[in-house]
Amino acid sequence: xxxxxxxxxxxxxxxxxxxxxxxxxxxxxxxxxxxxxxxxxxxxxxxxxxxxxxxxxxxxxxxxxxxxxxxxxxxxxxxxxxxxxxxxxxxxxxxxxxxxxxxxxxxxxxxxxxxxxxxxxxxxxxxxxxxxxxxxxxxxxxxxxxxxxxxxxxxxxxxxxxxxxxxxxxxxxxxxxxxxxxxxxxxxxxxxxxxxxxxxxxxxxxxxxxxxxxxxxxxxxxxxxxxxxx
Amino acid sequence: xxxxxxxxxxxxxxxxxxxxxxxxxxxxxxxxxxxxxxxxxxxxxxxxxxxxxxxxxxxxxxxxxxxxxxxxxxxxxxxxxxxxxxxxxxxxxxxxxxxxxxxxxxxxxxxxxxxxxxxxxxxxxxxxxxxxxxxxxxxxxxxxxxxxxxxxxxxxxxxxxxxxxxxxxxxxxxxxxxxxxxxxxxxxxxxxxxxxxxxxxxxxxxxxxxxxxxxxxxxxxxxxxxxxxxxxxxxxxxxxxxxxxxxxxxxxxxxxxxxxxxxxxxxxxxxxxxxxxxxxxxxxxxxxxxxxxxxxxxxxxxxxxxxxxxxxxxxxxxxxxxxxxxxxxxxxxxxxxxxxxxxxxxxxxxxxxxxxxxxxxxxxxxxxxxxxxxxxxxxxxxxxxxxxxxx
Numbered sequence: 183x184x185x186x187x188x189x190x191x192x193x194x195x196x197x198x199x200x201x202x203x204x205x206x207x208x209x210x211x212x213x214x215x216x217x218x219x220x221x222x223x224x225x226x227x228x229x230x231x232x233x234x235x236x237x238x239x240x241x242x243x244x245x246x247x248x249x250x251x252x253x254x255x256x257x258x259x260x261x262x263x264x265x266x267x268x269x270x271x272x273x274x275x276x277x278x279x280x281x282x283x284x285x286x287x288x289x290x291x292x293x294x295x296x297x298x299x300x301x302x303x304x305x306x307x308x309x310x311x312x313x314x315x316x317x318x319x320x321x322x323x324x325x326x327x328x329x330x331x332x333x334x335x336x337x338x339x340x341x342x343x344x345x346x347x348x349x350x351x352x353x354x355x356x357x358x359x360x361x362x363x364x365x366x367x368x369x370x371x372x373x374x375x376x377x378x379x380x381x382x383x384x385x386x387x388x389x390x391x392x393x394x395x396x397x398x399x400x401x402x403x404x405x406x407x408x409x410x411x412x
Numbered sequence: 413x414x415x416x417x418x419x420x421x422x423x424x425x426x427x428x429x430x431x432x433x434x435x436x437x438x439x440x441x442x443x444x445x446x447x448x449x450x451x452x453x454x455x456x457x458x459x460x461x462x463x464x465x466x467x468x469x470x471x472x473x474x475x476x477x478x479x480x481x482x483x484x485x486x487x488x489x490x491x492x493x494x495x496x497x498x499x500x501x502x503x504x505x506x507x508x509x510x511x512x513x514x515x516x517x518x519x520x521x522x523x524x525x526x527x528x529x530x531x532x533x534x535x536x537x538x539x540x541x542x543x544x545x546x547x548x549x550x551x552x553x554x555x556x557x558x559x560x561x562x563x564x565x566x567x568x569x570x571x572x573x574x575x576x577x578x579x580x581x582x583x584x585x586x587x588x589x590x591x592x593x594x595x596x597x598x599x600x601x602x603x604x605x606x607x608x609x610x611x612x613x614x615x616x617x618x619x620x621x622x623x624x625x626x627x628x629x630x631x632x633x634x635x636x637x638x639x640x641x642x643x644x645x646x647x648x649x650x651x652x653x654x655x656x657x658x659x660x661x662x663x664x665x666x667x668x669x670x671x672x673x674x675x676x677x678x679x680x681x682x683x684x685x686x687x688x689x690x691x692x693x694x695x696x697x698x699x700x701x702x703x704x705x706x707x708x709x710x711x712x713x714x715x716x717x718x719x720x721x722x723x724x725x726x727x728x729x730x731x732x733x734x735x736x737x738x739x740x741x742x743x744x745x746x747x748x749x750x751x752x753x754x755x756x757x758x759x760x761x762x763x764x765x766x767x768x769x770x771x772x773x774x775x776x777x778x779x780x781x782x783x784x785x786x787x788x789x790x791x792x793x794x795x796x797x798x799x800x801x802x803x
Contacts, residue, residue, distance in 0.1 A: 304508030307473060307581075308521050308571070309498030318521075322512050 190371075197372035205357070209380050212353030215346075216339045216388070219275055223282035223339075224332050230283075231290025231328075232316065241291045248284035256281065256342045260349045274351030278342050282335035289331025293324030325399065333392040340385040344377065354380040420611030421484030421578045423447040423470060428479035430465055430636070439465045440636035442479070447628075449578075450609040454626035456616060458659070462636030463615045467581050470613060471500045483579060498522050501572030501580040501610070506588045507564040509556035515541070515567050516552045522575045540570040545600060562593035569601070573608075580612045586621070598624055619660055623648070623667055631656050644671055649792040665785055666749065674751045675744035677784035679765055679774025682707050687716070691727035698724065707764055708735055713771040715741060715764040741766045744773050752781055 198205060234241040254262075256277065263273035297320050305315035321328075347355025357377030364370040425445040431438040440462040447453045455463035468474040470481055472493040481488045488496060509518050516537045523533045541548040544566040556564055565585060572580055586594040598621065605612065616622055622629050623644045630641045633655055640652035648664045648671070651657040660667075683697045684707040698706045698721055706724075708717040708731060719735035727734075740758040742751045744767045755763055755778055767773035 300504065300506065300508050301510060303473070304502070304504055305510070307471060307497060307502035307504070309494045309496070309525060310521070311494050314525075319510055323510075 193369075194372050194375055197369055198376055201376075205354075205376060205380065208352070208354050208356055209384060212340075212343055212355075212381070213384055213388075215271075215275065215351070215353055216278065216336065216343050216384075219278040219343075220282055220332060220336050220339055223279045223335055224286055226279070227283050227286025227331070227335075228290050228328060230287050231294060232321075235291045235294040241295075245284070245288045245291060248287050251280050252284045256345045257348060260346060260351075264349055269350040271352060273349045274343070274346035274353075277346065278339045281342050282339050285331040285334040285338065286328070287331075289327050289334075290324065293327030293331075294320055296327070297323045326396065329392065329396055329399070333389065336388050336392065337385055340381055340388065344381050354384070417608050417610075418576045418578050419609045420450040422449040422482075423484075423579065423611060423613070424480075424482040425466070425470075426480045426482070428466070428469060428476050428481060430462075430469060430474060431477045437635040438477070440469070440476075443637060445630060445638060445641065447611060447613060449611050451627040452605060452612040452614055452625055454614045454616060454622040454629045455632060456619065456622040456626075456629050456659075457632035458617060458634070461632040461634045463617075463632050464583055465636065466632070467583060467613055467615050470579070471497045471502060471581055473497075498525055498575060499577045499579070501574075501577045503565075503568050503572045503580065503582040503585045505584045506561070507556070507568030507585075509564055509567055509571070511556055514553050514555060515546075515559070518556065518567060519571045519574050521571065526575055536574060537570075540573060541567075543573070543604065544570045546570075560593075561589050562597060565589065565593075565597060566600075569604075578611060580610045582612060582614045584616055585614075587616070587618070594621075601625065620667070620670070623671055631659065645788065646792055646796070649789050650796055668785055668788060669748040669752060669781070672748045672784070672788065673744070674742055674746050674748060674765055674776065675767070675773075677748070677780070678787075679776060680762065680780050682762065682764075682775045684709055684713075684715075684772055685731060686711060686713075687731055687733065689731050691724055691729060691731045694719075694731055695721070695724040695727070707738070707772060707775070709772050712769065714769075715766065715772050718760065736760075738764060741770070742776055743767075748781055748784065751776055752778075755781070 230244050231241075234244045251259075259277050259280070260273055263276055267273040267276060301319055301323070302315055305319045306312075310318065343351070343353050344355035344358055346353060347359045354377045357373050357380065359377075361370045361373030361375075361377065364373070423445075424447070425443055428440060428443045429438050430440040443462075443466060445453075445466075455466055457463050465474055469476045470483070470488070472488060483496075483500075509515075510521075513521075516534075519537045519540055520533045523536060528536070537552065538548045541551055546563060546566055551559070551563070551567075556567065559567065568585065572582075586597050589597065602625065614622075614625055616625075626644055628641060629644055629647055630638045631647065631652075633639045640647060640656050642650075642652075645668065647656065648660070648667050651660060651664075682703060682705070683694065683701050685694045685697075686709055694706055698704065704721045706719050707715055708719050710716055715738045717733070717735035717737050719731065723734045724731075739760075740754055740763050742754050742763050742765045744765055746754070751765075755776060762775050762777040764772055765774045765776050
């Protein structure tokens with residue numbers, strides 16, 4: 183048993199060593215794709231949240247439609263996108279952005295709605311315009327919740343990014359799918375394992391970035407606030 | 413800032429009506445109210461009577477359906493609402509401080525919007541913290557969460573005063589505080605107002621708070637109209653309707669006691685003399701007075717001892733140190749209520765009243781308090797009649 187595990191690991195290591203450059207390339211592609219998709223989804227999602235949170239019905243509609251998209255299995259979604267967008271980057275990016283939207287929109291709406299109305303009243307009463315109250319009071323107070331949404335969206339995108347190889351999308355999914363296609367053949371398991379572990383490592387790294395970002399943005403908030411005494 | 417604070421401007425509400433969509437009766441109905449410059453006007457009434465709506469229409473957080481509001485002679489409709497609000501201080505219940513900003517940043521919000529430079533803002537923050545009784549170095553960089561309710565509300569007041577607005581709106585500012593902090597903040601608001609002379613519109617449902625704080629009180633009734641607008645003493649002595657009477661509750665005389673300062677009523681004048689005075693002369697004076705006792709004071713006219721007629725009989729030369737020491741005294745700035753408390757606790761029926769530097773200013777007994785209340789009521793009645801004739 184132990185012997186077999188050792189040979190397994192040995193062969194995995196050899197596989198990785200042989201294709202190191204390709205794997206790194208695919209990992210970078212994967213990370214870049216996820217990062218860009220989440221960025222786009224964050225911009226769109228926060229915007230959608232900001233535009234709708236004051237009108238509960240519209241906000242519900244926005245979250246509900248994002249929720250409906252969410253229930254479509256990712257493989258089916260990618261498949262459905264092929265006739266529209268063909269193969270490659272376009273359907274992959276579209277699918278990831280669509281999936282990433284839900285947690286971001288929902289958390290933006292929830293975060294903004296949970297800001298104490300008294301504080302918004304105080305902000306308006308001091309003479310802040312709607313926009314200023316939003317950027318100085320509401321968004322900063324909702325930020326931790328929004329950031330959590332973006333974080334969840336990132337984790338989600340990691341997994342969907344891997345499935346995107348199904349439509350010839352870029353990234354580590356290629357390793358997984360080619361392995362699964364050749365199951366039983368030489369290096370099939372090694373290939374799948376490499377892809378899976380790679381995605382997991384990337385996901386952990388991104389999550390660490392979010393922890394750091396959360397800490398940085400809350401401290402920066404305090405620094406900015408402290409700057410008032412200037 | 414060395415320049416004098418901006419004093420208040422008058423506010424005029426003319427036939428102001430607010431009807432909310434879907435509501436049956438308007439929340440505020442054709443309300444006319446003149447708020448004099450530099451006064452504290454309290455809008456008093458039960459919840460739902462439209463007092464908060466009325467206040468929020470002044471800074472246009474709520475837009476009136478019809479009618480005009482003039483602030484310092486200028487129609488508020490002609491001013492951009494955001495700009496208008498920057499020149500009207502706004503204090504709400506529980507202070508409403510921004511939890512993600514320091515105390516200094518909270519206070520700096522309006523000056524920043526007005527484009528003050530950083531140094532001026534920093535100086536102003538220090539000045540305001542001192543004004544509201546918070547040590548600037550301790551509190552400047554604190555976050556609101558670390559402050560007690562009373563301290564938070566002090567910051568709330570400082571934030572409202574930041575750009576030195578002529579008008580201050582206060583919406584039940586002390587409603588969430590414990591009785592002791594509330595009392596203290598009320599006292600400090602009155603002290604501040606002595607210097608600042610802002611026009612303050614103060615919303616509360618607490619009768620005692622209204623009587624204590626208000627120069628004028630507007631008692632409001634559902635739906636949205638004023639049933640009586642008068643000075644506190646007049647409201648107590650002459651409630652305009654049964655509704656006002658009910659709302660004030662029992663104890664209008666007790667409340668008059670709370671409103672009146674000892675120094676404002678006519679005190680008993682007991683013969684007094686220093687220790688060095690001639691006993692024989694004092695005896696004559698006491699006999700003429702008819703009360704049968706006198707007060708002995710020291711060189712600064714501070715009360716020392718009560719002396720009875722018997723102590724003086726047959727005494728020649730200096731009065732000296734005979735008599736019973738004075739155990740209690742009443743300050744002339746005390747309310748009659750506190751004075752009454754002191755009287756009830758005193759060993760003697762009559763207690764000396766001391767003014768500045770503890771100097772004797774008169775004396776107080778239960779009878780004096782009683783006749784004082786009666787004369788206040790009579791005085792208010794007379795004033796009313798006179799005014800009734802005039803109109």
